[in-house]
Structure formats: structure tokens, C-alpha cells
């Protein structure tokens with residue numbers, strides 16, 4: 001599989017693969033990882049938060065809705 005997390009491919013993504021991580025609130029960080037919440041929705045998170053506990057991902061998803 002082609003590398004999807006580094007190099008030129010990032011420039012073809014919306015915002016060049018960057019944004020604000022909903023879990024840790026880092027600005028302009030690369031959001032290249034998808035976590036799924038317990039209610040089944042998916043969330044793009046940064047590399048650090050890919051390894052975050054499920055509760056933090058769920059909390060971020062709820063926070064993002066309001």
C-alpha cells in the first residue's frame with residue numbers, strides 16, 4: 001500500500017491533512033488517524049491520540065457536537 005501519512009499525498013487531502021485534533025486540541029496538527037467512538041461514529045485524530053483511551057475519544061466526539 002502507498003504511504004498515506006507522509007509526503008506528497010498529504011497535499012491532496014482537505015487542509016493538507018491538517019486540522020485541530022478534537023481529542024487533545026492541538027492546532028494545525030496532522031489528523032491522519034481514525035478512531036471510532038462507542039456509538040459508532042468515526043473521528044479523525046492525531047498520531048498521539050490514536051493511542052488515547054476510548055473514553056477520551058468518546059468525550060471529544062460529544063464535545064464536538066455542541
Ligand SMILES: [Zn+2]
Pocket residue numbers: 021022023024025026045046047048049
Ligand atoms: Zn490529538
